[in-house]
Amino acid sequence: MRDLTHEILELIRRTSSDLPKDVEERLKAAVEKETPGSAARGALETILKNVELSRKNSSPICQDTGTPIFYVKYPAGWSTLQLKKQIRAALADATKRSYMRPNSVDAVSDKNTGNNLGGDDFPYIHFEEIEGDELTIELMLKGGGCENVGAQYSMPDNRLGAGRDLAGVRKAVLDAVHKAQGQGCAPGILGVAIGGDHGSGYIKSKEVLYDKIGARNPDPKLAALEEQLTREANEMGIGPMGFGGKTTVIDTKIIGLSRVPASYFVTVSYMCWAYRRRKMTVRGEEVIYD
Numbered sequence: 001m002r003d004l005t006h007e008i009l010e011l012i013r014r015t016s017s018d019l020p021k022d023v024e025e026r027l028k029a030a031v032e033k034e035t036p037g038s039a040a041r042g043a044l045e046t047i048l049k050n051v052e053l054s055r056k057n058s059s060p061i062c063q064d065t066g067t068p069i070f071y072v073k074y075p076a077g078w079s080t081l082q083l084k085k086q087i088r089a090a091l092a093d094a095t096k097r098s099y100m101r102p103n104s105v106d107a108v109s110d111k112n113t114g115n116n117l118g119g120d121d122f123p124y125i126h127f128e129e130i131e132g133d134e135l136t137i138e139l140m141l142k143g144g145g146c147e148n149v150g151a152q153y154s155m156p157d158n159r160l161g162a163g164r165d166l167a168g169v170r171k172a173v174l175d176a177v178h179k180a181q182g183q184g185c186a187p188g189i190l191g192v193a194i195g196g197d198h199g200s201g202y203i204k205s206k207e208v209l210y211d212k213i214g215a216r217n218p219d220p221k222l223a224a225l226e227e228q229l230t231r232e233a234n235e236m237g238i239g240p241m242g243f244g245g246k247t248t249v250i251d252t253k254i255i256g257l258s259r260v261p262a263s264y265f266v267t268v269s270y271m272c273w274a275y276r277r278r279k280m281t282v283r284g285e286e287v288i289y290d
């Protein structure tokens, strides 16, 4: 089987040191909406300058290089055992080269492993066998600050007056945005899962964050709610880094899951402005990076 360690190292470098084009464009557009001379505009301008420098120097765009989450979709014939070894080797190498901060701390002993390799759960790797002959590896670096403000609601939520319907989902998501203010490094991107269980809700609310900015759910009701939530979150006036302003959220993505009749969860994963996600595709001998 082909050794992709070097190519995965490059995927990590690109993910950590640069923002995807669609995210950067949305942040640039947000600058124009903020008042000249305001703290909000200043924060966005600093973020964009910082991204430019990091891209040039191959240095992390944020000091917290986050939790590495990999999604590997592979055709028949690849060994997940070998791919896992290659991903782990690439991550340790990326840490040595300072593309990544040593970020894996044993929760019991409090020791940092120094190489971003924890137990089986760090980095987190999802594998899925697919039809066809292309292998894809997607990587997300999920910052700790924004992970801390993720939230899950078991509906109905009497405190919010929110029921088991899309109106209730709206109230829960806006409550999560309200509670996150001043933390989580806005402007953020909201990943929302409706249904599932405690575990699948969080997994799927992160998976939707791999989609492009502006990509809408095919269900028109959910697509409309995505746009409404982005608009209403921005009307709260929390603004970049909580300084006040018009840009609190740059996009919202919703996924509807199955649920058992007894449960109705709304799960919100909050992604900070350092929305680091990249993809590599192996097509024959060629490796393409998005």
Ligand code: SF4
Pocket: 062, 063, 064, 065, 066, 142, 143, 144, 145, 146, 147, 184, 185, 272, 273, 274
């Ligand atoms: S939440 Fe995001 S931007 Fe803020 S410190 Fe963490 S990784 Fe950096």
